[in-house]
Amino acid sequence: MINTLKLTLLAGLLTAGLTAQEQAKGYVFEDLNANGKKERKEKGIPNVAVTNGEAVVLTDAKGRYALPVADGDAISVIKPAGYALPVDANNLPQFYYSYRPQGSPQSDFKGIAPTGKLPRSLDFALTPTDEQQSFTALIFGDPQPYTQQEVDYFAQGVVAEVEGIQDVVFGLSLGDLVGNDLDLFNPYIDAIKRVGIPWFNLMGNHDMNFDAEQDALSDETYEAHFGPANYAFNYGKVHVIVLDDILYPDPRDGKGYWGGFREDQLRFVENDLKHVAKDQLILLAFHIPLSEPEGDPFRDADRERLFKALAPFENTLSLSAHTHIQRQDFFTKEDGWLREKPHHEYNVGTTSGDWYSGKLNAAGIPVSTMRDGTPKGYAFIHFEGNQYTVDYKVAGKPEDFQMEIFAPKVVAQGRNTKAGIYTNFFMGSATDTVEYRVDQGEWKLMQYVEEQDPAYELSVYEWDTAEQLIPGRRSSNPIKSTHLWRGSVPAKLEKGTHTVEVRTTDRYGKTHTGTTSYRLE
Known part of the structure; x- marks a missing residue:
């Protein structure tokens, strides 16, 4: 024996x-x-x-x-x-x-499905192409449909708007391709293929096999449809690294998930970057942001090791989603970043917005504005060599709709008011400049504030004060916005309607404008 x-x-x-x-x-x-x-x-x-x-x-x-x-x-x-x-x-x-x-x-x-033995020669086909160093990529955050109806909302409200788009070389969805029901992967694929360009994907926390007992097996269904959850590719002077940054089950207690990386993933990043020229732009893409202001969503040691691997590179950018808001984060040495130039992480607004909530528009699709007042939409990243700029496109709105301006409808003439004029500049951050003027008067700086967007508050509380049911589903409660500015309301003007103009200048030097009005009586 x-x-x-x-x-x-x-x-x-x-x-x-x-x-x-x-x-x-x-x-x-x-x-x-x-x-x-x-x-x-x-x-x-x-x-x-x-x-x-x-x-x-x-x-x-x-x-x-x-x-x-x-x-x-x-x-x-x-x-x-x-x-x-x-x-x-x-x-x-x-x-x-x-x-x-x-x-x-x-x-x-x-x-x-079973693959059997390895092929004797496992070959990869590539086609030579005239690849430019100036190009644009299309970025989707969290489509996240939980039902076929929500897949249809995504297809009709977002995909149809970019179907057949020109002058965009590839697309990328930043996880939560579906909402827990992995049978919706194929309907999602049917929708996304209509864009008509090569489309990359990454895994979100709602795309996992929740019955997996170890993290390495949580992506089996995802991989069956989209390929490995960790990979890389080059385009022009940009090196893209796509990662699954969801540890499931949570290694601390075996319940839920935690943001971070396994050892093999970190080794992949380190080994990959050994073969990348130092003048390339390193573009990282994952689902959970590297840092969130509340709780403990990301394992600190993994972020620190990632930053160490990126230290030789002057030009970096990371993309995330997951939060269903929009935010610009800048990591400095105080945050563990190892270079003088801060690392920019763009937490992209989602194509599902606030999970397909809110009133229905004329086409019967939920408006789905996010909790920080950002309307649902998608992003374009424009690359020029190893540099980049970003534009956000609100679904169903003109390209120049870059801000929501809130002002009281009527104010007492000559009487000071605590009401304010608010500008929610969707792509903004505290470093941007936002100005306003009334009736073509002198431009004045607006004050950056971290408050709830009053325009979004008004839309949510309409549900709570309505005496009849409103078609659609009540939106989530508002949270503080990281891209909100406030100005005072000039009340010592003539009676009547007064025009408010707002202009913003972002970190790329691009200027955007918007208008509203209020009335003095």
């Missing part, structure tokens, strides 16, 4: 050793005829990074690579600048091979 047990353990150790030594080998090649198969006349591409999700290697002079691979890994190519990835019929980029010899573990939602 003892000898049999020893032999069984030895066999198990040998099997584990053989699995650990398994190698994925193949080529990264120029796919001249776009058939996805390497043919003799098609040359390999040297110095292209390939990863197993932790280690990162470069292809040799003939485009060959070799990487260790184990059950549960994904081998993916890190697209170099000047090449395009193939996309499938749904416009999802094809840059990976998920290795699951026996398939994903059984779960409430189906994962990856």
Whole structure:
């Protein structure tokens, strides 16, 4: 019995050793005829990074690579600048091979089907393209539909507005692609493919397998639809790193989730950045912000290690979503950032807004303004070499609608009032300049305040004071906005209507304007 047990353990150790030594080998090649198969006349591409999700290697002079691979890994190519990835019929980029010899573990939602043995040559096709250093990307925060009806709201209220868009090279959704029901992944894909451009995705806390007992298995259904949750690619002088920053189950108590990274993910970032030129812009994308003002949403040690990996790079930007508000964060040395130039994190407003709440518009779609007064919408990031600017587009509004101005409707003439004129500049932060003038008078600075947006407050409390049910669903209670300014109401003017003009100047030097009015009686 003892000898049999020893032999069984030895066999198990040998099997584990053989699995650990398994190698994925193949080529990264120029796919001249776009058939996805390497043919003799098609040359390999040297110095292209390939990863197993932790280690990162470069292809040799003939485009060959070799990487260790184990059950549960994904081998993916890190697209170099000047090449395009193939996309499938749904416009999802094809840059990976998920290795699951026996398939994903059984779960409430189906994962990856059995892949069997590794291919003898695991090749990645790329197509040479005239890739410009000036380009634009389209960014969606949290589509997060919980039902097919909400998928339709997303498709009709947001996707239809950008369907067939020109001069945008790729799109990216920042997680919470759906709301817990992973069967909605396919309806989401059907909606997003209509944009008509290559579309990248990342995993949010509502896209996970909640029955997974370890974090590494929480993305099996996500990966079956979209590929690995951690990957990278280059475009122009921008190096994009996409990460799953949700630790599930929470390693502290096994309940819920926590923001942060596993050891293998941090090693992936560190290994990847070894092969990136220091003058590149490093664009990080994940779901949970690196920092939130309340609670303990992110593991400090992981943020510190990430910042250390980014320290050699002068130009960085991170994108997050998750909060269903819009915010600009700037990390300095006081926050653990290791460079003089602060690190900018843009917490992007969501395409679902305040979870598809609020009144219905003329098309029957919820207005869904967020709790900080930001209307639902999406962002454009414009890259110029290793620099960038950002624009926010409110869904269903003209491009120049960049602020909501609130003023009292009527004020007593000649009498001081505690009422104020408020400007919610959706893309703003405390460093921006906001001015106003009345009746083309002198421009005056408005005061930056962190308060609840009165225009949003009014819209919410309308539900509480209505004597009949309002179609739609009551919005969430208001919270303090990080992009709100206040000015006093001039009351010592003539009776009648007075025009208020507001102009904002953002961190990129772009100016935006808006108008409203109030009446003196």
